[in-house]
Amino acid sequence: MTARTHDTFALALLTTAAVYYPPANLNIPTLFGVLVGSVVGSLIPDMDQGSNRLWDMLPAGNTVGKIFRRLFLGHRTISHSLLGFYLFFKFFEFVLPKFLNTTVINTNLVFASIMIGIASHLIADALTKDGIPLFFPLSIKVGIPPIKAFRVKTDTWVEHFLVLPAVVGYLIWIINANQEVLKKLLNNLYS
Protein backbone atom coordinates (compact mmCIF):
# COMPACT_ATOMS: atom_id res chain seq x y z
CA MET A 1 0.00 0.00 0.00
CA THR A 2 1.10 3.59 -0.55
CA ALA A 3 2.06 5.96 2.28
CA ARG A 4 -1.24 7.84 2.09
CA THR A 5 -3.27 4.64 2.56
CA HIS A 6 -1.02 3.67 5.48
CA ASP A 7 -1.54 7.09 7.17
CA THR A 8 -5.30 6.75 6.82
CA PHE A 9 -5.33 3.17 8.10
CA ALA A 10 -3.30 4.27 11.14
CA LEU A 11 -5.70 7.12 11.89
CA ALA A 12 -8.66 4.75 11.60
CA LEU A 13 -7.11 2.24 14.00
CA LEU A 14 -6.03 5.01 16.41
CA THR A 15 -9.56 6.44 16.47
CA THR A 16 -10.96 2.96 17.09
CA ALA A 17 -8.58 2.49 20.02
CA ALA A 18 -9.44 5.95 21.39
CA VAL A 19 -13.16 5.14 21.26
CA TYR A 20 -12.91 1.76 22.97
CA TYR A 21 -10.12 2.64 25.39
CA PRO A 22 -10.41 6.40 25.91
CA PRO A 23 -7.48 7.69 28.00
CA ALA A 24 -8.55 9.04 31.39
CA ASN A 25 -6.69 12.27 30.83
CA LEU A 26 -5.03 13.73 27.81
CA ASN A 27 -3.11 16.96 27.38
CA ILE A 28 -2.41 18.86 24.17
CA PRO A 29 1.29 17.88 23.80
CA THR A 30 0.35 14.22 24.24
CA LEU A 31 -2.49 14.46 21.70
CA PHE A 32 -0.02 15.96 19.24
CA GLY A 33 2.55 13.25 20.04
CA VAL A 34 -0.08 10.55 19.59
CA LEU A 35 -1.15 11.84 16.17
CA VAL A 36 2.44 12.18 14.94
CA GLY A 37 3.33 8.83 16.54
CA SER A 38 0.61 6.93 14.70
CA VAL A 39 1.61 8.39 11.32
CA VAL A 40 5.33 7.78 11.92
CA GLY A 41 4.50 4.26 13.14
CA SER A 42 2.48 3.59 10.01
CA LEU A 43 5.51 4.42 7.84
CA ILE A 44 8.17 2.63 9.92
CA PRO A 45 7.85 -0.90 8.47
CA ASP A 46 8.60 0.49 5.00
CA MET A 47 11.88 2.04 6.17
CA ASP A 48 13.38 -0.97 4.44
CA GLN A 49 12.73 0.99 1.25
CA GLY A 50 15.39 3.69 0.83
CA SER A 51 12.79 5.88 -0.87
CA ASN A 52 10.52 5.91 2.19
CA ARG A 53 9.03 9.31 3.06
CA LEU A 54 10.49 9.12 6.58
CA TRP A 55 14.01 9.22 5.18
CA ASP A 56 13.23 12.47 3.33
CA MET A 57 12.58 14.13 6.69
CA LEU A 58 16.10 13.44 7.92
CA PRO A 59 19.26 15.19 6.75
CA ALA A 60 21.26 12.85 4.50
CA GLY A 61 18.27 10.58 4.85
CA ASN A 62 18.70 8.82 1.55
CA THR A 63 22.24 7.70 2.36
CA VAL A 64 21.19 6.50 5.80
CA GLY A 65 18.20 4.89 4.13
CA LYS A 66 20.41 2.84 1.87
CA ILE A 67 22.39 1.51 4.83
CA PHE A 68 19.21 0.71 6.74
CA ARG A 69 17.70 -1.06 3.79
CA ARG A 70 20.56 -3.54 4.01
CA LEU A 71 19.96 -3.98 7.74
CA PHE A 72 16.31 -4.79 7.11
CA LEU A 73 17.32 -7.68 4.82
CA GLY A 74 15.32 -6.43 1.81
CA HIS A 75 11.79 -5.13 1.39
CA ARG A 76 8.94 -6.68 3.34
CA THR A 77 10.93 -9.08 5.44
CA ILE A 78 11.66 -8.67 9.15
CA SER A 79 9.95 -5.24 9.43
CA HIS A 80 6.67 -6.85 8.32
CA SER A 81 6.76 -9.75 10.78
CA LEU A 82 5.85 -10.60 14.37
CA LEU A 83 9.55 -10.72 15.20
CA GLY A 84 9.98 -7.22 13.77
CA PHE A 85 6.93 -6.01 15.72
CA TYR A 86 8.47 -7.33 18.93
CA LEU A 87 11.83 -5.66 18.18
CA PHE A 88 10.13 -2.32 17.38
CA PHE A 89 8.15 -2.72 20.62
CA LYS A 90 11.32 -3.25 22.67
CA PHE A 91 13.13 -0.42 20.86
CA PHE A 92 10.45 2.23 21.40
CA GLU A 93 9.72 1.07 24.94
CA PHE A 94 13.39 1.75 25.72
CA VAL A 95 13.95 4.89 23.63
CA LEU A 96 10.78 6.97 24.09
CA PRO A 97 11.07 7.74 27.84
CA LYS A 98 14.66 8.82 27.19
CA PHE A 99 13.85 11.17 24.31
CA LEU A 100 10.49 12.62 25.30
CA ASN A 101 9.88 14.89 28.27
CA THR A 102 7.89 12.59 30.53
CA THR A 103 6.68 15.45 32.73
CA VAL A 104 4.88 17.00 29.74
CA ILE A 105 4.04 14.06 27.49
CA ASN A 106 2.42 10.78 28.43
CA THR A 107 4.96 8.52 26.75
CA ASN A 108 2.80 5.42 27.28
CA LEU A 109 0.16 6.87 24.97
CA VAL A 110 2.71 7.94 22.36
CA PHE A 111 4.28 4.48 22.58
CA ALA A 112 0.87 2.84 22.11
CA SER A 113 0.10 5.06 19.12
CA ILE A 114 3.38 4.17 17.39
CA MET A 115 2.65 0.47 17.88
CA ILE A 116 -0.91 1.02 16.59
CA GLY A 117 0.61 2.68 13.51
CA ILE A 118 2.95 -0.27 12.95
CA ALA A 119 0.13 -2.81 13.47
CA SER A 120 -2.11 -0.91 11.03
CA HIS A 121 0.69 -1.02 8.46
CA LEU A 122 0.95 -4.80 8.75
CA ILE A 123 -2.84 -5.22 8.45
CA ALA A 124 -2.96 -2.96 5.37
CA ASP A 125 -0.08 -4.77 3.67
CA ALA A 126 -1.70 -8.13 4.43
CA LEU A 127 -4.55 -7.00 2.16
CA THR A 128 -2.16 -6.81 -0.80
CA LYS A 129 -1.39 -9.56 -3.29
CA ASP A 130 2.15 -9.99 -1.93
CA GLY A 131 0.95 -10.57 1.62
CA ILE A 132 3.39 -10.25 4.54
CA PRO A 133 6.01 -12.66 5.96
CA LEU A 134 4.36 -12.59 9.39
CA PHE A 135 6.41 -15.51 10.66
CA PHE A 136 9.79 -14.33 9.35
CA PRO A 137 12.42 -15.92 9.17
CA LEU A 138 9.98 -18.55 7.85
CA SER A 139 9.16 -17.53 4.31
CA ILE A 140 5.40 -18.22 4.48
CA LYS A 141 3.40 -15.19 3.33
CA VAL A 142 0.18 -14.35 5.12
CA GLY A 143 -2.66 -12.40 3.50
CA ILE A 144 -6.22 -11.22 4.23
CA PRO A 145 -8.25 -12.85 2.75
CA PRO A 146 -6.13 -15.99 2.35
CA ILE A 147 -7.05 -16.30 -1.34
CA LYS A 148 -4.62 -14.12 -3.27
CA ALA A 149 -7.03 -13.35 -6.12
CA PHE A 150 -9.23 -11.37 -3.72
CA ARG A 151 -6.39 -9.20 -2.51
CA VAL A 152 -5.35 -5.73 -3.66
CA LYS A 153 -2.48 -4.73 -5.92
CA THR A 154 -0.53 -1.77 -4.47
CA ASP A 155 -0.89 1.64 -6.13
CA THR A 156 -3.72 0.63 -8.46
CA TRP A 157 -7.24 2.06 -8.88
CA VAL A 158 -8.49 -0.61 -6.45
CA GLU A 159 -6.30 0.88 -3.71
CA HIS A 160 -7.05 4.52 -4.55
CA PHE A 161 -10.74 4.26 -5.38
CA LEU A 162 -11.93 1.32 -3.27
CA VAL A 163 -9.61 0.67 -0.31
CA LEU A 164 -8.79 4.28 0.59
CA PRO A 165 -12.41 5.56 0.35
CA ALA A 166 -13.55 2.52 2.37
CA VAL A 167 -11.10 3.39 5.17
CA VAL A 168 -12.10 7.08 5.06
CA GLY A 169 -15.75 5.98 5.15
CA TYR A 170 -15.06 3.82 8.19
CA LEU A 171 -13.28 6.74 9.88
CA ILE A 172 -16.26 9.04 9.31
CA TRP A 173 -18.63 6.35 10.55
CA ILE A 174 -16.70 5.58 13.75
CA ILE A 175 -16.35 9.29 14.57
CA ASN A 176 -20.07 9.81 13.98
CA ALA A 177 -21.14 6.77 15.96
CA ASN A 178 -18.98 7.73 18.94
CA GLN A 179 -19.39 11.48 19.07
CA GLU A 180 -20.13 11.48 22.81
CA VAL A 181 -16.94 9.63 23.76
CA LEU A 182 -14.78 11.74 21.46
CA LYS A 183 -16.42 14.99 22.60
CA LYS A 184 -15.74 14.07 26.21
CA LEU A 185 -12.14 13.25 25.34
CA LEU A 186 -11.61 16.62 23.67
CA ASN A 187 -13.53 18.55 26.35
CA ASN A 188 -11.26 17.10 29.01
CA LEU A 189 -8.19 18.08 27.03
CA TYR A 190 -5.89 20.26 29.09
CA SER A 191 -2.65 22.07 28.34
Ligand SMILES: [Zn+2]
Ligand atom coordinates in the same frame (compact mmCIF):
# COMPACT_ATOMS: atom_id res chain seq x y z
ZN1 LIG B 1 4.91 -2.23 3.91
